[in-house]
Amino acid sequence: MIDNRFAPYGAFALRAGLGIMFIAHAYLKIAVFTVPGFAGFLGQVGFPSFLAWPIILAELIGGLAILTGFYARAVSVVLLPVLLGALLVHAPNGWVFNAPNGGWEYPAFLALAAVAHILIGDGVFAVKPVTFTGGSTATLRPRIS
Numbered sequence: 001m002i003d004n005r006f007a008p009y010g011a012f013a014l015r016a017g018l019g020i021m022f023i024a025h026a027y028l029k030i031a032v033f034t035v036p037g038f039a040g041f042l043g044q045v046g047f048p049s050f051l052a053w054p055i056i057l058a059e060l061i062g063g064l065a066i067l068t069g070f071y072a073r074a075v076s077v078v079l080l081p082v083l084l085g086a087l088l089v090h091a092p093n094g095w096v097f098n099a100p101n102g103g104w105e106y107p108a109f110l111a112l113a114a115v116a117h118i119l120i121g122d123g124v125f126a127v128k129p130v131t132f133t134g135g136s137t138a139t140l141r142p143r144i145s
Contacts, residue, residue, distance in 0.1 A: 011123025015072055018113050022063025022079065029056050045089045058082055066117070069126025071142070076114045083111040 029038045029052070039052035058079060065075045087107040093099050097106040122129040130142055 007120075008124040011117075011120045012069075012125055013123075014113060014117055014120065015066055015069060015123055015126070018076070018110070018117055019063045019065075019067025019072070021110060022059045022066060024063075026056050026060035026063060029059070047085070047089075055082060069122045070128045071130050072122050072126060073118050073130040076117045080111065080114050080118075083107055083114055087111055 029035070033041065035052055035056065038056070039049035042051055042055075043049040059082065062075045062079045062082075064070075066072045066079075087104055090097075090102045090104040090107050093101045094103045095105050096103045121131065128142060
């Protein structure tokens with residue numbers, strides 16, 4: 001059973017946590033790993049190194065959009081491939097994320113959190129919320145207050 005009084009606040013907590021995580025990961029890639037370091041890492045794991053800046057910007061701008069609730073559900077849909085890519089990179093390292101080179105538990109959890117956000121909705125305090133509309137084929141549309 002869903003508690004309709006508090007569910008919007010739970011959805012907001014999920015959205016805020018996901019947005020902050022994306023922002024923190026973008027910052028980590030810039031300030032700690034450095035952009036050239038992250039580009040080199042991408043090359044080592046089989047991805048084109050030119051994807052470094054697009055991934056960092058997607059995480060930073062997407063994280064801000066999710067945090068503020070600006071088309072956040074749609075942004076979670078768009079960022080899901082980034083999380084699935086991270087999951088593929090970390091899958092060979094084992095389950096626990098503190099394994100050498102990081103395991104796959106954390107990226108898997110974040111991908112599931114993004115899916116939950118997409119399905120549950122933005123919750124309260126969203127600047128520009130999005131809802132599913134349509135019958136047999138659902139689409140994301142801005143919610144008109």
